[in-house]
Every structure is written in structure tokens, then in C-alpha cells.
Amino acid sequence: MADDVLRLENLVTEIASDQATVRVVDGVSVSVRRGRTLGLVGESGSGKSLTCLSILGLLPAGGRVASGRILFRGEDLAGMSQRNLSRYRGTGIGTILQDPMTSLNPLLTIGDQIGEVFRYHHGISSAAERRRRAVAVMEQVRIPAAAERLNAYPHQFSGGMRQRIAIAMSIAADPGLIIADEPTTALDVTIRLQILQLLRDIQRERGTAILLVTHDLHAVARFCDDVAVMYAGRIVEQGPVAEVFARPAHPYTVGLVAAVPRIAVIPERLATIPGQPPRPGESVQGCAFAPRCARASAGCLPASPAPRSIAPGRSVACIAPHLLAEAAE
Incomplete structure (x- = not known):
């Protein structure tokens, strides 16, 4: 789309070591439009930060973009030399990291x-x-x-x-895109809201696109326009925040939303997602979330499901998403 400041198309990132080559970002396709904020959410180890590092060409030793495109204002950054990428860092793409005590000298x-x-x-x-x-x-x-x-x-x-x-x-440097990777992790709740509101104010003044990586679904609901849910290196659901949070389609998104504490409701136990996500490089047959999914069936095992459209602007990578299941009931 013409308004897309950043567009990732089937991005695949690998980390090689002496023992093996691990695919840590597996076919990610998302976009961030001018003046909008995309929230990238998921458990630790899902590949969120490595997706951001792939955009900037700042992967750790052994890391490389194996395939796919990273389109920034129509220019493909994938495979660019470090020298050429340096023209985009800061001036085109700004970054805000988790801990300002380590990012500042x-x-x-x-x-x-x-x-x-x-x-x-x-x-x-x-x-x-x-x-x-x-x-x-x-x-x-x-x-x-x-x-x-x-x-x-x-x-x-x-x-x-x-x-x-x-x-x-x-x-x-007046960037067109700001990548904010857990920018409020080390801050208390009141300061978190102030920082996120500051980013929103700057966005309104400058029309900046923002990619916000966070675990805080409350922050995503309040400050983001769109959301992409990441699991085991893949985007399993994405769409407008209000729609995704009101009617999540992927079982993983359903679990994340259900696990958010609600002030008005005090349950005996907080909701959790059983089990653990697969480790990077761990071999998983079919859908990576199937071992933790209460709705899993034999149909989940042959292959990892590809994202499919379920509504305008919404997609989900699941053979039996909740929205379609509810419609059939």
C-alpha cells in the first residue's frame, strides 16, 4: 500500500552456530502505515526482537536474513551492505531500546x-x-x-x-519509523503511560509510524492501532486492535487476552496458557501451538497453517479459528 512506511514480506531470519542453523523468524509478513502504531506481541522467545534487529541489519553473530523482503518506503533493505544500511539507521528508522541506562553512554x-x-x-x-x-x-x-x-x-x-x-x-534525526522494543519495561506503571503518551503525541505531530514491541496488552489496547501476535517465529494473527481484542480468532490470542488481569473481576486464579513455547530450533510437527491448544485436532499436525483472511484487514494462521467456529455453532 502507498501509505506503508515499512512492509515485511515473508521475512525469514536464521542464526547459525557450530551445532546448527536455527530459523528464528519464519515467514513474517506485516506492515506499518504512516501515522499508525503496530503492536507486536507474544511471549519471550517468540522472535519479536529478532524481527526488529532484522529490519535494522543488527543481528547477532551468525544471524542473517535468509529470504523475504524488508521494504522501507519502497526500498528493500534485505541483503543491503552495512554501509548502505547506515544511511537508514537513525535518519530513516529510529530505535528506542528497553533499558536507557545501557543504551545511553x-x-x-x-x-x-x-x-x-x-x-x-x-x-x-x-x-x-x-x-x-x-x-x-x-x-x-x-x-x-x-x-x-x-x-x-x-x-x-x-x-x-x-x-x-x-x-x-x-x-x-526525524525518522519516518520508530522501532520501540519494550521501551517501558524498566519503568513503573505511571511513567509507562507517560512515555507511551509522549510517543503518541510525537506521532500525531510528525506522522511517524511506530512499531511497538511489548508484553503489555493494556498498552497495546490503549496506544496501538493494529496488532500482530507472534508465536514461535510466526505471525499467528493480526488486524485492528479493537477487533482482535474484542473477538480473538487464534487460540493463542484467546489465551493471551484471557490472561490479562481485570480490575473489576477478581477470580480465584488468573487464567494461564498451559505448557511452554517451543525452544528456537526445536522440531515441531504441524502447528507449533498445537501441543498447548485445547482445540487441537489431527488436522493440526500435517503442516503449519498458512495465514488466511477471515475479515477485511484481519488474518489468522489456524485451521479452525474461533470466529469461524462460533459462526458455525
Whole structure:
């Protein structure tokens, strides 16, 4: 689509070691449109972060994009050299990582770190101009007394303020896409909401596309437009957030939604999904979720189901999705 800032088409990523080559992202196809936020959810180890690292060409040693396309504004990033990819990092695609204490350099002042973005991506050689722009972007992410805090170091800020600085560095190069990989993990609930609201405000001002990786389904429901549910390296369901959460189709999505605590309801026990997801490289016949699925049948075993459309803008990788089962009852 013309509005797609990012489009992944059948992306396959592998990690090779001395023992074996493991497929960690298995045929992922998703898109993020201008001015919209896609939430990527799933249990730890499902391949969410490796999908993001594939986009940026920052896979760990032994990692490679084996096949598929990574279209950013129509340009295929898959297979690009590191030199060519560096033109897109920061300027085209910004990143916000989980822990700002490790993503920020503890030995450099905040002003120097934000100023470096303007020097590298905008070619601004004047230190005074870089500091002026650093103050402006710090004020945009609502850091109080920005000018007075340019010479402070990361350890002199709270966790929430450090994450605001990380956001400031991400938007300083005015990217078309921001990849936010668990950006609120280390923060308390109140600060999480503030950070996510800040990202939404920036998006409205700039029309930025956002790919938000998170475990927090409440955050997805409140701040995302679309959602893609990932399991064992594959997208098992995707569509508009309101529709997917109101009527989940894949049994895994049903389990995730059911497991979200609800303030108005106090059950004797919280709902859980039995069993464990397969380990990367573990051989699984047919649908990877079948061993944990109460609806599994012999039909789930021959092959892993391909995604199919069940409604406009919605797809699910299941031979008997809940929506179709409900319609038949």
C-alpha cells in the first residue's frame, strides 16, 4: 500500500552456530502505515526482537536474513551492505531500546549524546548549534530545565527521564519509523503511560509510524492501532486492535487476552496458557501451538497453517479459528 512506511514480506531470519542453523523468524509478513502504531506481541522467545534487529541489519553473530523482503518506503533493505544500511539507521528508522541506562553512554553528557545525532545525521559542525537543537528536542520530550541539564550525565536522571532522553535522540534525526522494543519495561506503571503518551503525541505531530514491541496488552489496547501476535517465529494473527481484542480468532490470542488481569473481576486464579513455547530450533510437527491448544485436532499436525483472511484487514494462521467456529455453532 502507498501509505506503508515499512512492509515485511515473508521475512525469514536464521542464526547459525557450530551445532546448527536455527530459523528464528519464519515467514513474517506485516506492515506499518504512516501515522499508525503496530503492536507486536507474544511471549519471550517468540522472535519479536529478532524481527526488529532484522529490519535494522543488527543481528547477532551468525544471524542473517535468509529470504523475504524488508521494504522501507519502497526500498528493500534485505541483503543491503552495512554501509548502505547506515544511511537508514537513525535518519530513516529510529530505535528506542528497553533499558536507557545501557543504551545511553554513561561517560558522556546528555548534551554531547544528543548533539552527536545532529552532527552525524544532519552534518551540523557548530557545537553551539548542536546544543541549541539538543535543548529544543529535550523540551519537545518534556524534560524540565533542559538548558541547565545539558551537562548532566545519564546517572543523574531518573529512569523515566532517561527514557525521554532516548526518545529525544531517536526523534532528533526525524525518522519516518520508530522501532520501540519494550521501551517501558524498566519503568513503573505511571511513567509507562507517560512515555507511551509522549510517543503518541510525537506521532500525531510528525506522522511517524511506530512499531511497538511489548508484553503489555493494556498498552497495546490503549496506544496501538493494529496488532500482530507472534508465536514461535510466526505471525499467528493480526488486524485492528479493537477487533482482535474484542473477538480473538487464534487460540493463542484467546489465551493471551484471557490472561490479562481485570480490575473489576477478581477470580480465584488468573487464567494461564498451559505448557511452554517451543525452544528456537526445536522440531515441531504441524502447528507449533498445537501441543498447548485445547482445540487441537489431527488436522493440526500435517503442516503449519498458512495465514488466511477471515475479515477485511484481519488474518489468522489456524485451521479452525474461533470466529469461524462460533459462526458455525
